[in-house]
Amino acid sequence: MSEPLVVIGNGMAAARLVDEIAKRALGRYAVAVIGEEPRLAYNRVLLSSLLADEVAAADVELKPARWWRDRGVTLRYGAPAVAVDVVARTVTLADRTVLGFSKAVFATGSRPIRLGLPGRELPGVMTFRDIGDVDAIRARAAAGTRVVVIGGGLLGLEAAHGLAKAGARVTLVHLMDRLMERQLDDVAAGMLRRAVEARGVEVLLGAETARIAGSQRVEAVELRDGRSLPADLVVMAVGIRPNAELAAAAGVCVNRGIVVDDGLATSAEGLFAIGECAEHRGQCYGLVEPAYEQAAVLARRLAGGPARYPGTVLATNLKVSGVDVFSAGDFLGQPGAEQIVLHDPGLGVYRKFVIAQDRLIGAVLYGDTTDALWYLELIRSGEPIGRLRDDLAFGRALAMRAAA
Numbered sequence: 001m002s003e004p005l006v007v008i009g010n011g012m013a014a015a016r017l018v019d020e021i022a023k024r025a026l027g028r029y030a031v032a033v034i035g036e037e038p039r040l041a042y043n044r045v046l047l048s049s050l051l052a053d054e055v056a057a058a059d060v061e062l063k064p065a066r067w068w069r070d071r072g073v074t075l076r077y078g079a080p081a082v083a084v085d086v087v088a089r090t091v092t093l094a095d096r097t098v099l100g101f102s103k104a105v106f107a108t109g110s111r112p113i114r115l116g117l118p119g120r121e122l123p124g125v126m127t128f129r130d131i132g133d134v135d136a137i138r139a140r141a142a143a144g145t146r147v148v149v150i151g152g153g154l155l156g157l158e159a160a161h162g163l164a165k166a167g168a169r170v171t172l173v174h175l176m177d178r179l180m181e182r183q184l185d186d187v188a189a190g191m192l193r194r195a196v197e198a199r200g201v202e203v204l205l206g207a208e209t210a211r212i213a214g215s216q217r218v219e220a221v222e223l224r225d226g227r228s229l230p231a232d233l234v235v236m237a238v239g240i241r242p243n244a245e246l247a248a249a250a251g252v253c254v255n256r257g258i259v260v261d262d263g264l265a266t267s268a269e270g271l272f273a274i275g276e277c278a279e280h281r282g283q284c285y286g287l288v289e290p291a292y293e294q295a296a297v298l299a300r301r302l303a304g305g306p307a308r309y310p311g312t313v314l315a316t317n318l319k320v321s322g323v324d325v326f327s328a329g330d331f332l333g334q335p336g337a338e339q340i341v342l343h344d345p346g347l348g349v350y351r352k353f354v355i356a357q358d359r360l361i362g363a364v365l366y367g368d369t370t371d372a373l374w375y376l377e378l379i380r381s382g383e384p385i386g387r388l389r390d391d392l393a394f395g396r397a398l399a400m401r402a403a404a
């Protein structure tokens, strides 16, 4: 008889896990997937493109209903799991359905952080995480709407770009002295700022939000330095927090996220966690690739194999049309690391490579990201780059030809 396996969360990690299990251990498990959102799993990464009107709503769905049916998966969406009993081996949903399990997987993702500012509950203050948010933002953002986006990371930039494209007057407020400071150095961040401004987004750096003002609804964002920015809509994009409360309430060990070992197992027997809700070796990831790698490893283990998840070297691509940005690994360089920099301001191209002990450990590419995956592979593999080094900055074709 099939073993009951319950996956809590119906996002990108869950969909990939089911796909991998179906390939490796179809029939071994009776899989049920529980999703809080009232829809099939979708590609959250594409929400920025949906907001910018670059893809249609139908294009973001990951798998059609038939795909799930064909794999014998019981899908329950629209009601969150509200309790997990690790002794009785049950998951209870908000609609009081109780599902028994032999094994269970937390794949509950993250939620956006809302800054604890005065005025944060005013109508018109939004976050950007799910399809519901995109619908709500779009419903309020017409041509000429004044929008303040708080946060100059990947999400804030993509939201600002999408809204500016829709004709809104967008100001992006960022606390730090450069955009995407966790992925870009000063030079690349400066180029990005100019490109974003050229697309109609006003960028304020070193700007700390003090409060959101308004009587019935949001009217302005007030900065610590006294400036007041008129706003009909505020989008907070200041980071995410893992959804780990359900696991914590079940007695599972939780730190920032749900703590897992290299086998993606939590502290509770037969319970696992993958994706943004998981904390592995002290790290909670906020990108989809680690979630996919974790899903593949967990599926192999659930199929009886010995797979291990060693962690992921992160790489980031910004999805602002016409602005190509890539960053991976240690892009600033630890003490003692060397740097190769190629900068052509006229062409708007910047490439920086950080090298330590004859290995590429980080890279930033701005303006031309054609060979990003090759550089990422060099970083991940840790192979010596001595023979490529002279031409490394000029791209794969040249470097490989010279090394041959």
Ligand SMILES: Cc1cc2nc3c(=O)[nH]c(=O)nc-3n(C[C@H](O)[C@H](O)[C@H](O)COP(=O)(O)OP(=O)(O)OC[C@H]3O[C@@H](n4cnc5c(N)ncnc54)[C@H](O)[C@@H]3O)c2cc1C
Pocket (backbone or CB within 6 Å): 008, 009, 010, 011, 012, 013, 014, 034, 035, 036, 037, 043, 044, 045, 046, 047, 048, 079, 080, 081, 082, 107, 108, 109, 110, 128, 129, 130, 155, 243, 246, 274, 275, 276, 277, 285, 286, 287, 288, 289, 291, 317, 319
């Ligand atoms: C606008 C945007 C753009 C992004 N762009 C990129 C990008 O370019 N590159 C990149 O790598 N990543 C990007 N990301 C991040 C990426 O989407 C996430 O890393 C990925 O979705 C993580 O997958 P997950 O399954 O862990 O979480 P999610 O996809 O968030 O899925 C978790 C699901 O679990 C559900 N859930 C939570 N609690 C419960 C409960 N108690 N019961 C039932 N269901 C529950 C949630 O509602 C959600 O549907 C972007 C994210 C956003 C919002």
